[in-house]
Amino acid sequence: MTAKLTDVHSRRFKYRSALILLAAAILGSAVVPILGTSYHISLLFFLFISITLASTYDILAGFTGYLNLGHVVFFGIGAYVFGITMQAGGGTALALALPPLLTVLFSVAIAYPLFRLRGAYFAIATFGILKVMEVLASNLRDLTGGTTGLSIPPTSSTEITFYMAGGLCFAAIILNAWIAHSRLGLGLLATREDEEVAEGSGINTTRIKIYAMALSAILPSLAGATYMWQMTYIDPASAFGSDIAFVPVIMALLGGSGTILGPVIGAIFLTVVEEVLWSHVGYLQLTMYGIVLICVGIFMPGGLMRSSIFARLHARIGLPNHYGYQPYRLFRITRGDSNGRGDHQ
Amino acid sequence: MKNMTQKMLAAVLVSFGIAGVPARAQNVIKIGATAPITGALSSIYSIQGKLWDAWTQAQNEAGGIYVKSLNKKLPIKIIYYDDKSDPKVSVKFYERLISEDKVDFLMGPPGSPIAFAASTVAERYKFPMIHGAASDPQIYSRGFKYIQGVLGPATDWSHYFFEMLGKQGKVKTAALVVEDSLYSRGVAAGVRQLAKKAGIKIVVDQTIPADNQDFTAVTAQIKQANPDLVYVATFPPFYIRFAKQAAELGLKPKAMHCSTCSAVSVRNALGSEAEGITGEVFWVPGMKLGDYKMLERALTISGLDPVQWTFALISIPALEVIRAGIEKAGTLDRKAVYAAIQSNEIPTVMGTFKAVGKGVGTLNPLPMQVHDGKVGVIYPPAAKTADYIYPR
Numbered sequence: 001m002t003a004k005l006t007d008v009h010s011r012r013f014k015y016r017s018a019l020i021l022l023a024a025a026i027l028g029s030a031v032v033p034i035l036g037t038s039y040h041i042s043l044l045f046f047l048f049i050s051i052t053l054a055s056t057y058d059i060l061a062g063f064t065g066y067l068n069l070g071h072v073v074f075f076g077i078g079a080y081v082f083g084i085t086m087q088a089g090g091g092t093a094l095a096l097a098l099p100p101l102l103t104v105l106f107s108v109a110i111a112y113p114l115f116r117l118r119g120a121y122f123a124i125a126t127f128g129i130l131k132v133m134e135v136l137a138s139n140l141r142d143l144t145g146g147t148t149g150l151s152i153p154p155t156s157s158t159e160i161t162f163y164m165a166g167g168l169c170f171a172a173i174i175l176n177a178w179i180a181h182s183r184l185g186l187g188l189l190a191t192r193e194d195e196e197v198a199e200g201s202g203i204n205t206t207r208i209k210i211y212a213m214a215l216s217a218i219l220p221s222l223a224g225a226t227y228m229w230q231m232t233y234i235d236p237a238s239a240f241g242s243d244i245a246f247v248p249v250i251m252a253l254l255g256g257s258g259t260i261l262g263p264v265i266g267a268i269f270l271t272v273v274e275e276v277l278w279s280h281v282g283y284l285q286l287t288m289y290g291i292v293l294i295c296v297g298i299f300m301p302g303g304l305m306r307s308s309i310f311a312r313l314h315a316r317i318g319l320p321n322h323y324g325y326q327p328y329r330l331f332r333i334t335r336g337d338s339n340g341r342g343d344h345q
Numbered sequence: 346m347k348n349m350t351q352k353m354l355a356a357v358l359v360s361f362g363i364a365g366v367p368a369r370a371q372n373v374i375k376i377g378a379t380a381p382i383t384g385a386l387s388s389i390y391s392i393q394g395k396l397w398d399a400w401t402q403a404q405n406e407a408g409g410i411y412v413k414s415l416n417k418k419l420p421i422k423i424i425y426y427d428d429k430s431d432p433k434v435s436v437k438f439y440e441r442l443i444s445e446d447k448v449d450f451l452m453g454p455p456g457s458p459i460a461f462a463a464s465t466v467a468e469r470y471k472f473p474m475i476h477g478a479a480s481d482p483q484i485y486s487r488g489f490k491y492i493q494g495v496l497g498p499a500t501d502w503s504h505y506f507f508e509m510l511g512k513q514g515k516v517k518t519a520a521l522v523v524e525d526s527l528y529s530r531g532v533a534a535g536v537r538q539l540a541k542k543a544g545i546k547i548v549v550d551q552t553i554p555a556d557n558q559d560f561t562a563v564t565a566q567i568k569q570a571n572p573d574l575v576y577v578a579t580f581p582p583f584y585i586r587f588a589k590q591a592a593e594l595g596l597k598p599k600a601m602h603c604s605t606c607s608a609v610s611v612r613n614a615l616g617s618e619a620e621g622i623t624g625e626v627f628w629v630p631g632m633k634l635g636d637y638k639m640l641e642r643a644l645t646i647s648g649l650d651p652v653q654w655t656f657a658l659i660s661i662p663a664l665e666v667i668r669a670g671i672e673k674a675g676t677l678d679r680k681a682v683y684a685a686i687q688s689n690e691i692p693t694v695m696g697t698f699k700a701v702g703k704g705v706g707t708l709n710p711l712p713m714q715v716h717d718g719k720v721g722v723i724y725p726p727a728a729k730t731a732d733y734i735y736p737r
Contacts, residue, residue: 037440037444037445038440038443038444038470039437039440039441039443039444039445040444041440042436042437042440042441043437043440043441046433046437135554138525138554146525147525147526147527147530147554147555148481148483148527148530149458149461149527151461151483151487153487154465154468154469155469158469227433231432231433231436231462231465232462232465233432233458233461233462233465235458235527238432238433243431278426278427278429278434278438279426279441286383
């Protein structure tokens with residue numbers, strides 16, 4: 001009884017710590033436009049977009065093990081829908097309302113055929129969807145501007161888009177945490193562990209996977225709209241290109257797929273490394289960037305969050321370890337699958 | 346009383362802070378830019394930074410740029426970052442150049458898609474940006490007030506080439522193959538008009554995706570039409586794929602033109618197949634326009650072969666325009682310098698620059714032909730370094 005009460009108190013304390021950390025991050029971000037320079041605003045804006053994409057990518061990949069390599073398709077659709085609506089004189093409110101609506105419909109429409117596939121086949125099919133969208137964006141010239149791209153008048157201030165991107169970023173983190181605590185999250189985890197057994201236990205796996213796909217589509221579409229609002233220009237390569245497609249995947253894997261803060265840490269880590277290399281190293285930045293990624297992959301195969309330092313922090317601030325991982329020592333190579341899951345004992 | 350003294354002291358300090366502290370004397374002119382040193386456009390711009398460093402050294406060896414209001418020459422410093430051929434990276438670094446590096450002037454990034462995005466930063470902060478290699482008409486059609494290109498619009502890219510063909514009157518028909526990209530479509534739009542003006546009929550006109558690998562169908566179509574000239578509006582990687590397949594399929598037109606084929610990658614990849622092809626170039630040794638000695642000195646310092654890196658050279662007139670703007674305005678005040686740039690004719694190593702409105706300049710690349718693996722300018726007579734050989 002006493003032990004149970006202690007657990008409850010301890011958990012409350014941990015959740016309070018997590019909330020304090022989140023509030024501090026939100027407050028810290030909120031003052032950047034006041035205290036920082038336009039460069040800081042720009043840097044954080046792109047970081048927020050990256051975190052949003054990486055965190056929402058991990059809703060499907062982290063909870064169900066389905067690798068959606070075409071996740072940025074939602075971002076691209078959001079950017080184009082925003083741009084087209086603005087060009088047509090629809091106004092900002094409509095241009096922001098349409099992307100999530102359309103991407104949810106789109107995600108549900110593609111989810112049915114896609115979820116008939118599993119493993120590598122699912123991953124390749126999602127990547128195929130992305131390429132189809134790139135071709136469509138290149139060829140529907142009257143609507144998208146084709147390869148020439150689509151542009152809208154520039155904004156006079158970057159603060160609105162900054163706060164929007166920040167809001168989306170924190171919403172993505174909270175959404176991940178909410179799923180981890182929800183029945184949906186439990187169902188998704190059961191699906192990941194053994195889909196047939198989950199079905200046998202009464203879980204409608206197809207339905208919850210579609211829910212997860214639809215949930216993972218909303219925030220990226222708004223991130224795309226915000227990106228378009230800030231950048232005022234989008235072309236097929238920036239929206240659906242292979243370069244951008246792998247960024248959220250790499251960030252999530254590097255940070256630790258299947259943990260709430262993993263994609264966040266991955267996005268911050270990659271942004272910082274890129275920023276340092278590109279700002280301060282004259283040559284061979286790409287080589288050094290590659291070496292950093294290889295080193296993290298070799299020495300921290302489950303991602304940064306599963307290194308002992310981050311795992312302790314994760315536990316300390318009360319965020320759930322929803323795969324039942326045992327944190328393992330830094331630099332210790334363990335057996336595991338492509339998501340870093342496996343025997344870490 | 347003590348409180349009163351404190352207030353007076355504070356007032357003195359504040360007033361001193363506002364008016365009394367002399368501004369820190371400026372001892373260097375900082376110019377900021379990004380360049381696609383890596384990424385998709387690196388095949389023609391990877392050495393851009395090296396060229397800028399060398400031109401800076403050459404300019405500073407000459408004492409720098411004279412600023413009349415300071416009555417002295419100031420050295421220059423070009424602060425640049427690799428934008429990875431990515432518009433969003435370029436935008437981020439231009440924000441940095443303005444707010445962190447506190448540059449005095451901005452030079453636009455090479456490459457139309459990157460310049461398109463980066464120019465929004467200039468407009469947002471009302472910070473003039475002088476563009477070198479960015480000629481797509483869309484960049485200048487948005488009504489932006491703080492961007493100025495040195496080039497004419499992409500539609501004028503082959504202006505001199507078609508003027509020459511029109512005068513010679515030998516070429517009667519042409520096939521137009523267009524890579525589906527911002528720059529190439531702009532060039533092709535101009536070619537259609539320029540060809541008509543020169544009395545040349547376009548018998549094949551195909552726009553093809555930039556990542557296309559199979560050119561069999563278009564090659565067969567061109568062979569059947571048998572035009573005198575095949576004009577390919579494209580960047581080098583696309584042209585190399587096209588030219589190799591066209592040669593294998595036996596397509597040998599009397600004239601083959603590629604808008605960016607002065608690039609070394611084309612000659613290296615195609616070898617003898619590149620012999621006799623024409624294209625556009627900005628500068629070759631032997632052209633004695635403007636302050637060409639400064640450019641020659643910069644090339645000596647860098648060790649770069651100008652014929653190897655023809656497109657990176659277009660940033661030099663952009664720098665010369667900024668330099669002339671400072672000298673003519675006699676101050677480092679951005680507004681005054683920008684006004685001087687827009688209201689004066691400025692000689693450059695590639696001809697005379699003049700702002701003709703809406704951010705468009707007057708410099709156009711010159712037609713060249715490959716002879717024995719070397720590039721020679723074939724027109725106009727004032728800049729000519731070699732004769733045009735037709736058929737090739």
